Amino acid sequence: AQTVTQSQPEMSVQEAETVTLSCTYDTSESDYYLFWYKQPPSRQMILVIRQEAYKQQNATENRFSVNFQKAAKSFSLKISDSQLGDAAMYFCASPNSGYALNFGKGTSLLVTP
Amino acid sequence: GAGVSQSPRYKVAKRGQDVALRCDPISGHVSLFWYQQALGQGPEFLTYFQNEAQLDKSGLPSDRFFAERPEGSVSTLKIQRTQQEDSAVYLCASSARTGDTYTFGSGTRLTVV
Numbered sequence: 618a619q620t621v622t623q624s625q626p627e628m629s630v631q632e633a634e635t636v637t638l639s640c641t642y643d644t645s646e647s648d649y650y651l652f653w654y655k656q657p658p659s660r661q662m663i664l665v666i667r668q669e670a671y672k673q674q675n676a677t678e679n680r681f682s683v684n685f686q687k688a689a690k691s692f693s694l695k696i697s698d699s700q701l702g703d704a705a706m707y708f709c710a711s712p713n714s715g716y717a718l719n720f721g722k723g724t725s726l727l728v729t730p
Numbered sequence: 731g732a733g734v735s736q737s738p739r740y741k742v743a744k745r746g747q748d749v750a751l752r753c754d755p756i757s758g759h760v761s762l763f764w765y766q767q768a769l770g771q772g773p774e775f776l777t778y779f780q781n782e783a784q785l786d787k788s789g790l791p792s793d794r795f796f797a798e799r800p801e802g803s804v805s806t807l808k809i810q811r812t813q814q815e816d817s818a819v820y821l822c823a824s825s826a827r828t829g830d831t832y833t834f835g836s837g838t839r840l841t842v843v
Contacts, residue, residue: 650831652831660836661834661836662773662821662832662834664832708772708773710772714786715828716761716778716786716828716829717763717775717778717786717789718773718775718832719775720772720773720774721772722770722771722772723770723771
């Protein structure tokens with residue numbers, strides 16, 4: 618079975634500090650994207666960042682960056698200069714069948730002032 | 731529309747009742763997906779449409795679940811004879827083409843009592 622593992626059910630970070638959320642995945646796809654989604658209490662899944670697996674360069678979107686290690690099937694998310702608005706559930710997702718996604722169980726991020 | 735719209739936002743059903751959940755994707759989006767998100771879990775794939783064709787329904791948990799997209803735009807997920815284990819958030823997502831990044835709706839929270 619293709620799976621996504623997020624080993625940190627909860628994480629806490631102080632405002633302006635940096636936090637890293639971990640994710641490992643398993644896929645049989647050869648060319649694929651990996652995703653981090655944010656889910657606030659409104660429930661809408663919001664795309665934070667995506668990584669193309671064939672690119673060696675790690676993706677960056679403003680304060681968000683990834684550490685992608687293809688051989689290890691590891692895909693962690695780093696949030697720099699954390700803000701109160703970053704508090705949410707974060708889900709890592711990997712491909713399943715070329716169109717569907719497998720999601721991890723999520724990491725709840727708490728940001729403290 | 732500007733985003734993926736789902737209705738109702740909340741639905742309470744008595745056990746055994748039939749329910750219908752609606753998804754209005756972004757105009758022109760070819761691909762449409764339904765996911766089920768149980769409490770404390772990540773979303774799990776239910777079914778996938780390309781235009782009006784249901785190409786994958788492997789994630790539907792039982793034959794009580796039925797999805798349709800008759801004109802290739804609005805989709806309805808129907809659950810017959812609801813049971814308590816059907817309580818979850820049902821998320822709809824659409825993308826312009828297969829393999830593109832999804833846009834998710836805010837989901838319908840179904841509670842079966």
